[in-house]
Amino acid sequence: MADIVINNKAYDHNFFRGTVVGATKQLETKVSGGGGGGSTYRGTGYTAPVRIQSTTVTHDMIHLADDSGSEHALRLQNWDLTVREEQVLTAVWLVKKGRKKGPYVAIHNHNLNETDYDKAALAKMHRSLWMLLVSLAFFFAPVSTGIKLLLVAAGLAFWWYKGVSGRNQLIASGQLLRLAGV
Secondary structure (H helix, E strand, C coil): CEEEECCCEEEEEEEEEEEEEEEEEEEEEEEEEECEEEEEEEEEECCCCEEEEEEEEEEEEEEECHHHHHHHEEEEECCCCCCCCEEEEEEEEECCCCCCCCCCCEEEECCCEEEEEEHHHHHHCCCCCHHHHHHHHHHHHHCHHHHHHHHHHHHHHHHHHHHHHHHHHHHCEEEEEEEECC
16 A cells, blocks of 8 residues: 555555455435415515425445455445446545555456545545634734735635645546456
């Protein structure tokens, strides 16, 4: 295992390469809503609009077997991978030093020569908590409300940008796949 350093934090780089021996996909739809209340009095009144929204979560369960027969199960949410049995995949995950588990961050399909990344997880690793706290601390700055809001917005924009740019640099460097021998 080789280390990857992100935001001055060391991560263990782990990977498993195997042939797909089973794959299932399930879709879960979550529906929420509210509103519709109100009142009337003598023929006039108000009714709040009804708001309904749904989100769909994709669950992939992929079983891989290596050449020695050892198996590894990938349980993934919102990856929506295109795989079929007998294709060869390499799954890469990062574990922060001192922890026992971490997120899958890249999955490479050797047959299709395609790589999918968990961009949200990689961006989160590149964002520092102290940056977020400094951004929010601008609320307490002894300046006008408009300046405070501008400072907070600028700080949050920089915090977001730091995650996206760090993630993109790590993906472009090829380090995640190179360390896995892809």
